[in-house]
Amino acid sequence: MSKIDLFCLRTMADILRQAKWKVTVFALRNEIVRVVPGKVEKYYGIAVDIGTTTIAGYLTDMQTGRAVATASKMNPQVKFGEDVMSRITYAMQNPDDGLEKMNKVIIEALNGVVNELVEEHNIESDDILETVLVCNTAMHHILLKLNPEHVGVAPFPTAMSPAVNYKARDMGIKISNSGSIHILANEAGFVGADNCGVLIMEEPYNSDEVTLIIDIGTNGELLLGSKKLGVVSCSVATGPALEGAQIKFGMRAAPGAIEKVEIDVETLEPRYKVIGKSDWHTHIEEVDTKGICGSGIIDVVAEMFRTGIIDKSGRFSKHAPTERLRKDPDNSMTEYVLAYKDETSIGKDVVITQGDVRAIQLAVGSIYAGAEIMMQKLKVKKLDKVVLAGAFGSHLSQFSCLLMGMFHDCDFSKILSVGNAAGDGARLVLVNKEKRDEADKMAREVEYIELTVFKEFERVFMEAMQFPHMTHKFPTIQHVLDEIPNWKQIAKEKKEAAKTAT
Amino acid sequence: MSKIDLFCLRTMADILRQAKWKVTVFALRNEIVRVVPGKVEKYYGIAVDIGTTTIAGYLTDMQTGRAVATASKMNPQVKFGEDVMSRITYAMQNPDDGLEKMNKVIIEALNGVVNELVEEHNIESDDILETVLVCNTAMHHILLKLNPEHVGVAPFPTAMSPAVNYKARDMGIKISNSGSIHILANEAGFVGADNCGVLIMEEPYNSDEVTLIIDIGTNGELLLGSKKLGVVSCSVATGPALEGAQIKFGMRAAPGAIEKVEIDVETLEPRYKVIGKSDWHTHIEEVDTKGICGSGIIDVVAEMFRTGIIDKSGRFSKHAPTERLRKDPDNSMTEYVLAYKDETSIGKDVVITQGDVRAIQLAVGSIYAGAEIMMQKLKVKKLDKVVLAGAFGSHLSQFSCLLMGMFHDCDFSKILSVGNAAGDGARLVLVNKEKRDEADKMAREVEYIELTVFKEFERVFMEAMQFPHMTHKFPTIQHVLDEIPNWKQIAKEKKEAAKTAT
Known part of the structure; x- marks a missing residue:
């Protein structure tokens, strides 16, 4: 039985003759997929992590195993919904072409990543023989153009659990015409090939x-x-929330985002580091804060807890002695001012709300x-x-x-x-x-x-x-934990001390 | 590793649910290629013999192994040349698109045969899971869109000798999208997959x-x-020549062709059978002869030899006593009149020439x-x-x-x-x-x-x-052989007998 890809076979005989029978033959799983003149040692693959929001591609030198170029792109499916469930819903609500449309944009985006990588490293897309993809189960289904409906309903069964190998051309992915796409196994309905990648890295x-x-x-x-x-x-x-979304001033980890926060336990004044700036915030005029990203949110909430601004249950303390705790004039909810508007480039105070803490x-x-x-x-x-x-x-x-x-x-x-x-x-x-x-x-x-x-x-x-x-x-x-100030107690003691003093 | 064809996988999950998990699964070589609701026992394949001049297809019930419909078509590549060598030459003389064009017409013709078969048996082309092809090495190359140039030059190497399995969709053949094409092995440069079919039939x-x-x-x-x-x-x-071509009145085995011939050893008068007529020729007005096909040519030459009209070396005998032996007025070459123009529908005598005998x-x-x-x-x-x-x-x-x-x-x-x-x-x-x-x-x-x-x-x-x-x-x-009349000897003896008598 033949094990030469048809598209490779079509050029093989001529290449063999032109190269006087001195060629390099590349095979994937016992199928010959590429024949090139002379001795060629370099060949390439691409690993891609397709996240719900970001696609990250690594052009890999298959001889050394090293990533020689990287490229990333926003997942353009965002326009069909921010999260996985809303995209599954989009497919269900548009049974005629919803899946088709989402598949089209993700494949186009993938081809964009491929293009960027080959241009950066100055090779041809033909030089890429294999692509390994990891993604969550919903992305997996959309990539393969499988109805994602069932992945969205308990018990969230995937149409395909084991790893799959398909021809790039069948999926519309523009690496070598004879090349393969390998997608790692889905572990379960909500635990996808991406987690399988984590699993084998960490063992x-x-x-x-x-x-x-x-x-x-x-x-x-x-x-x-x-x-x-x-x-x-x-x-x-x-x-x-941990990615900065659904947080009042939340944003992605991009320049202008507060990524680290410390609060002084005495003064309750914060200092923070903004992505794109090398130092921690000391001079307001240099900062241009735009918002706060995931790691910053974790930090600020942890620091508010450590300094007693919020209690164990996450509620703002009425007694914490800082002017940064204030009521939002629109809804009278308590909030903590992390950055005053003079420090920002958005013309607003960056605050942490009770809702943010709950999230x-x-x-x-x-x-x-x-x-x-x-x-x-x-x-x-x-x-x-x-x-x-x-x-x-x-x-x-x-x-x-x-x-x-x-x-x-x-x-x-x-x-x-x-x-x-x-x-x-x-x-x-x-x-x-x-x-x-x-x-x-x-x-x-x-x-x-x-x-x-x-x-x-x-x-x-x-x-x-x-x-x-x-x-x-x-x-x-x-x-x-033992050192967390109890501002209510402190306030009470101060009051009593003042009373005693008078 | 997955062994479900991608196009089959895309519909599988929905079919499973619609059919309440009662389905029939068809696999080819451990790859699932079709999932249909309920219990389905019938499935189909097509065997096709692609000759240089004719394509013959057999729709086969895969459960019984019986051909349930047959269809045949002229090979439309005839327009690029009557024989294999002239088609190879066409590809070489039109390096830009010659192969592409010949491939296109043969694939279209194949799809025509598929269509005819599914219509005749009232099924869908989706029901055809596999097609087995046999053909000579040049057809093989053109079918797979492989450069046929080398097949035409000694030692006539084929680009691919073993049997091949390719996806129908990769070849453009419109059976099931997930279906396969199997082409039998080429034995050698001029001994193709068709001969491999003969080999395993006759063992x-x-x-x-x-x-x-x-x-x-x-x-x-x-x-x-x-x-x-x-x-x-x-x-x-x-x-x-054996197929009727390059014979002066040669034609394909079609109505009007002389297919069997006998010559009376005494009178040297022929009788013959024409395709489409049940009886041997006895009444000229009913015959409408158009020409002579391969088996008829073999017969007439054999009969001319048996009756001494031609000798061991194939030369016409000058002494054979029949008016049917005559000189072509145009070139003075001897010829044997097999059918006079009154017996034909072409308004000409059908003759066998010295050139025909040589061929x-x-x-x-x-x-x-x-x-x-x-x-x-x-x-x-x-x-x-x-x-x-x-x-x-x-x-x-x-x-x-x-x-x-x-x-x-x-x-x-x-x-x-x-x-x-x-x-x-x-x-x-x-x-x-x-x-x-x-x-x-x-x-x-x-x-x-x-x-x-x-x-x-x-x-x-x-x-x-x-x-x-x-x-x-x-x-x-x-x-x-012992009974073949030696007309020269007979003529001589007659002459001597006549001389003696006078």
């Missing part, structure tokens, strides 16, 4: 330590396990609750290691995460940020065929936990919403 | 008898061998010589069995073939006509996967003999041009 199944992996994007996907215990996964609905509580609480249900499932009391994955995760302050109670107590030295592990996983399977087999095998072995079927989930979630937790102990940061 | 490699298989088309392909000896193949350049001598002699070289190669002195394959072969008179010396002497009972064995082979591999593997294996095992490299070929060929052969004995028909 919790090979670790003696009990490891919690948190991949934070528009949704949160969690993995927990060890070599001995096996690995379980779940998906938690964090909402987009962060929900997001952080849901991650904690998901992890706790998984710990119960594996009968684990303590985490040996926490891995924060996701482009956003790499900028998170470990201290702020712990103070928020994003996960159970853990040594700081064992809380690691690994950046875009999903994309790294894609790059890994692109160059390593054994890893590809491992990915497919492990994706099947990971046990998916559907949180909503746990009766105790509501209670666990409610307890997790408190900072850092209603009942659980956090020895690592207990000394910090 | 000379399983026979105790030494079998010669002659597949007669625009070229002649020969197979010789037995279980013990193995099988060798060769290709002989018969020219198109037949060349064709028959080349087949004999090819077979003899193969016999030498296998050290075989005698044929146990002769199989005449090809649509044309099924109408040949065994007696005429032997008298012409188309092959070594053989018992009449062991000379078989099997019709379109190439097409039958295609139908067989369509329904029988083991046979498919056998075809690929045997195509590799058959040893191809390039006749032109044999120094003795010229001599062998020259000796074979004589009727039935310059030196070889033909015991089976020796009694007939």
Whole structure:
């Protein structure tokens, strides 16, 4: 039986003769896909992480395994909805052409990424023999032009779980005509190929330590396990707050976004760092703040908690002695002024509202609750290691995460940020065929936990919403928790002291 | 790794749900290519024999293996040249779009055959999951859009020898979008997939008898061998004479063509049978002869030899006592009038010229010589069995073939006509996967003999041009040969007898 791609075969005989039978032959999975004259050692692949909001591509030198060019693009499907569910809804509400349209724009965007990469590295799209894609399950369906409807309804079944290999030409992706597209396995309905990438990068199944992996994007996907215990996964609905969306002055991690915050526990005055500026904020005229991104939001909420501006339950303290706490004149809700309008380029004060704090509580609480249900499932009391994955995760302050109670107590030295592990996983399977087999095998072995079927989930979630937790102990940061000023008590004592003094 | 065709996957999830998970799944080589609601037992394939001049398709019920509809079409590539070499030349002389154009018309013709078959049997083209094609090597290249240039130059290498499986959509063939095209292996440069079909139908490699298989088309392909000896193949350049082309009144086997001829040895008057008429010619007004097709030409030349109108070397006898032997007034060449213009619908006498006899001598002699070289190669002195394959072969008179010396002497009972064995082979591999593997294996095992490299070929060929052969004995028909009148001798004896009488 033939194992030469038809489009490759069409040029092969002539190339063989022109090159006097001295050629280099490239094969993918025993199928010859490229024949080029002479001895050619360089060949290329592309790994792409297709996020709900961002597409990141890595042109990879297949000989060295190194990314030689990178390109990223907004996911143009944003116009059909900010999040996965709204895009699934769009497809359902436009049965004639909704899926078709969303597929078209994502394929075009992918081809745009391919173009950018080949131009940057000065090669031809023909030189790209393979592309490995990771994405969530909804993106997966839209990419393959599969009806995503069922992925949006419990129990969220995917049309296709195992890894798939398809011809690039069948998907409309313009790498080599004979090239292949490999999409990693979906683990479960809401745990997609992107999490499979994280899984094989971090290999919790090979670790003696009990490891919690948190991949934070528009949704949160969690993995927990060890070599001995096996690995379980779940998906938690964090909402987009951790990415800066649905936060009053929230924005993406882009120049002008506040990304780090500290608040002075004495004066309750903040200082912050803005993306694009190398120093922490000291001179207002140089800052041009536009808003606040995910890591900044986590920081500011954690700092407000540490300094007693908000209490365990997230409520603003009436007694915190700072003018930055004020009522919004429009709705009389309390808010904290992080940056006065003179410091911004938007002509408005950048404030943190009660609603913003609630959004962060929900997001952080849901991650904690998901992890706790998984710990119960594996009968684990303590985490040996926490891995924060996701482009956003790499900028998170470990201290702020712990103070928020994003996960159970853990040594700081064992809380690691690994950046875009999903994309790294894609790059890994692109160059390593054994890893590809491992990915497919492990994706099947990971046990998916559907949180909503746990009766105790509501209670666990409610307890997790408190900072850092209603009942659980956090020895690592207990000394910090012990130092949180109780402004009500302080105010009362001051009052009494003043009374006594008079 | 996925083994669901992408286009099948796109509809699968919805079909599964609509059918409440009761579906029938069809797979080709472990890849799912079709999912249909409910229990469906019928499915279809098409076997197609693509000849240089004719395309014959057989719609096959894959459950029973029976052909349920047949369709045939002229190969529209005829407009690019009557024979294989002229089409290869066309491609070479039009490097920009010659191959593209020839590919386009053959694919369109194939789709026409598919359409005709599905309409005749009232199914959808979607119901056709697989097509098996057999053809010669030049057609093979044009079908796959491979440069046919090298197939036309010694040693006639094919770009692809083994059997190939390609997606119908990649070739532009409109059966099911997920369906496959299988093309049998090419045996050698001039021995194509069509001969591979003949090979597995006749299985000379399983026979105790030494079998010669002659597949007669625009070229002649020969197979010789037995279980013990193995099988060798060769290709002989018969020219198109045996198909009625390049014969003065030659035509295809169609209504109006003389297909059988007998000549009375006493009167030298012929009688003949015309296609479309049930009786042999007795009343001229009912015949409407238009010309003569391949089997008729073989017959008339054999009969002219048997009756002494031509001699062993093919020359017309000056002494044969018949008015039907005459000089063409235009060029003074001798010719035999087979049908006077009153018997024809073309307003002309249908004659057999010296050139026609020479063309037949060349064709028959080349087949004999090819077979003899193969016999030498296998050290075989005698044929146990002769199989005449090809649509044309099924109408040949065994007696005429032997008298012409188309092959070594053989018992009449062991000379078989099997019709379109190439097409039958295609139908067989369509329904029988083991046979498919056998075809690929045997195509590799058959040893191809390039006749032109044999120094003795010229001599062998020259000796074979004589009727039935310059030196070889033909015991089976020796009694007939002994009875051939020597008109020169008879004329001389008559003259002497007359002289004596006076």
